[in-house]
Amino acid sequence: MRHALILATGLSLVLAACTGDRALPPGALAPAQLLSGRVVFPARTAQTTLDAVANKASVSLIDASTQQTLATTVTDASGQFNLSFSALSPKAGSTYYLDAYKGLEGHRAGAATVRLRTLLFWNGGWQSLTNATLNAGVTLSAATTAIATAVSLKQAAGTALDLAKLINTVNGSAFAEAGTGLSNANDFTPVLSHVTNALTLDQDPLASIAYDATTGTYTLASRLPWVSSVSPAIGTPGGSLTLKGENFESLSGRYAFYFGTTAASTWSVSADRRTLTVPIPATAYSAPLTMRQPNGASQILAGFYRLRGTVGTLAGAGIAGSRDGTGLEATFNQPVRLMPDADGNLLVSEYVGNRIRRVTPDGRVTTFVGGGAQGIANGTGTEALFFRPGAMVTMPGGDYLLSDMWNHMLRRITPSGIVTLYAGVASDSIGLPGNTDGDLATASFNLPVGMRYRGTDLYVADTTNHKIRKIDASGNVTTFAGTGVAGDAAGVGGQLYGPRDLVFDTSGNMFVCQFPRHTIRKIAPDGAISTFAGAFNVAANVDDTGAAARFSKPQSLTIDAANNLYVVDFGNHKIRKVTPAGVVTTLAGSGVQGYADGPLLDARFNQPTGAYLAPDNTLYVTDEYNHRIRVVTF
Missing domain, CATH: 2.120.10.30 (TolB, C-terminal domain)
Structure with a gap:
């Protein structure tokens, strides 16, 4: 059974309405800390129900400048959600993405996932493409997705846009183009059509629409590229990288390849579209390897790609903490x-964090054992306590x-995380x-x-x-x-x-x-x-x-x-x-x-x-x- 999104009915979010300086009741979250509302993903055919599609849809707030996901949640059976992020301090004038994800075919493993997107702006309160009034409500729809897609594509092509001019420019399926740098004829209307077609084909519109800056035209990829292998396993700055797969396109501007933040200047595709070659920049170093669509959607080719003769960072944000996450999102404490x-992951001891963390080869960090407090307790996982763990x-x-x-x-620690005393003397829960x-x-x-x-x-x-x-x-x-x-x-x-x-x-x-x-x-x-x-x-x-x-x-x-x-x-x-x-x-x-x-x-x-x-x-x-x-x- 296949599902898709009805484009005329979008996703609605009603933000908590409160002013930035109003005193809040005890325990209440500030406007910057809460987005709540309802996701509505109606079925495309009568064979499915609203509940089946709206239930467990994902909603994420993303920092547009870093691509870091700040908070995420899932909807309940009626599409309701509460997205909270108490540690967030939004930056004035900054742009954020609000994405709604839905896996098709009941979230079956390997099934397609589609997204809707809008742009949020923090100006002492939340504004969006559909509303200039602070914290008054946000709507995600095919129209907001079209504007968000066009913005990403044109920015990637080098077009300067004042995104603040886009606030309150989308009303239903209409776009007020004056002063925005985008036009209905050349941008909004063709992209909205591609968004519609992408959803009909069960494709993610944010990953399947391309822009050719030379002709100023947008295209919808009929089939998305996929990568089966990356070689060599360890590269060399100034050398080259070979990708094997299917459906590579030679259209100018179709892809961008990044070694961390270092972009490859060019790439080439074989005639059968199954091999793509990327020259490795001489200034590149070991880092995540990504292939980006021109609209900003990224495919991670290697969570951490090693380059000879270089030093790179596998994981850690550079600040003390205990946050699990991937790569530079995770934090360690010394x-x-x-x-x-035994599985090829790293076990890392934290001197001040009093934990043992597990790091996968692609930089995913989780906590293996240790509760963080200083102590001597035996137990399983985070029940166990250490005092300055070492080698x-x-x-x-x-x-x-x-x-x-x-x-x-x-x-002594078992692979399943059971911690016991192996050698040494203790008295009254203190090591001697x-x-x-x-x-x-x-x-x-x-x-x-x-x-x-x-x-x-x-x-x-x-x-x-x-x-x-x-x-x-x-x-x-x-x-x-x-x-x-x-x-x-x-x-x-x-x-x-x-x-x-x-x-x-x-x-x-x-x-x-x-x-x-x-x-x-x-x-x-x-x-x-x-x-x-x-x-x-x-x-x-x-x-x-x-x-x-x-x-x-x-x-x-x-x-x-x-x-x-x-x-x-x-x-x-x-x-x-x-x-x-x-x-x-x-x-x-x-x-x-x-x-x-x-x-x-x-x-x-x-x-x-x-x-x-x-x-x-x-x-x-x-x-x-x-x-x-x-x-x-x-």
Whole structure:
């Protein structure tokens, strides 16, 4: 059974009528915080009912400048909805989209979705294409959709329009063109006809109408393009990208391709319309890859497309928070360490957020475990509490271990999110620091951070005890290296100073970063300790070999198959590479504290802390004080 929209009857929204300075009753929402009304999607044929179509239609408020969805809701069986957004502070003179979405064929998976749209304007209250009176009511219809579509198309073609002139220009199916920059003959009437035809064909009018700026004409695509593959998997700035699919069009201005915010200047389509080639801009860097219709509708080709020789941002808005979302919409609160789960996602620990977040390869962020408050509670998902969570490692059986740093414990987390105590001592719901070997129930730690397995043995960087602890498969905790006295003494029985992380090379040598003393130490299989790179208690930023190189508060380590170390140089805002011969170079980061994506050595970090090296040698970095997850592709 197929449904479509009756065009003569639109979608009506009645906004809460109140003035901007009137005192509101307790608990009431301000005018900027509420849109309420009713969606009416009548059926095209007598075979369907109004309730079947109007029920569960989606209504979304979208910032036109950022394309960010600010709030969304669904209608009830009668088409009623309440759309609230208490945190929104609309910008005076700004334009917003109000979209109504409806999946055809009962929202069946894979079925088409159509939209109606109007433009909203905030001028101390909401105005729209259909009403100049503040907060007096908004209507979505085929006519408002036609104007919104024409505006997007012409703006994309470079036509300057004063959108404020469009307020209160649509009345039913009539458009008052005077002073708007649009005309009935050339814009409104032809686009309205295409909107009508698109809906009749069960096509989304916002994604299926094109504009040719050369001829000033609009066309309706009979079939929409779709993309089956994108290659290569990792691109190169200055190279090219190949899309395979169907129904590509060579019409000038039909598409625009963006690597993040960097636009490709041109593209070409094969004669059979099944291959589209896009030159990659030399200035592009790893970011979402999108194909945009000239009316602004976007198709995400890759949630995050990697480009070699660049640093990009996978997720994080750059402000502290705990908002789940995709890419730059999500927020973190000082992410410090990360590792992969069994499904290829990243698990990210938040030092201040006291949560473990899950990040998919395309940047979708959700909360895995942790309620956000400081604590020691076991439980499932957000019932569990941590106190400054740190590094994570996958256990041989598939569960995860987390260093719960300020609780001085190791916590065990199942893939389903059940959190329990693994090792450490607590009293009255407080984790207790200590320096005792023993079994899992009696052994104590003092700020455990980095962890690695070698075989079935777990090694833990016990930072404030200045030791590396070993936990065997039977749960016996012993001291592997370090005397417990901070220092720099070498040899068997030598000293460590604030070990923060550790890795093993293929020969069984352990490498340890000493955060407070700016060195990388090497511990041979027999326990002999030496300094591999850097100088004890000398902080600087020098690429060189061995003891001549300099670091500043190295936070964590990872290692590749060729035994090259990658050092997260917290104080220098860099990622450093150390070869097996001890040659230290800068892999990424300019050394200037800040935030910038781009070429490897131009990128900026703000005290990065953790890194995970994927099998394809992509390096994922927790950029702690930028509250972001960065991707280094080399």
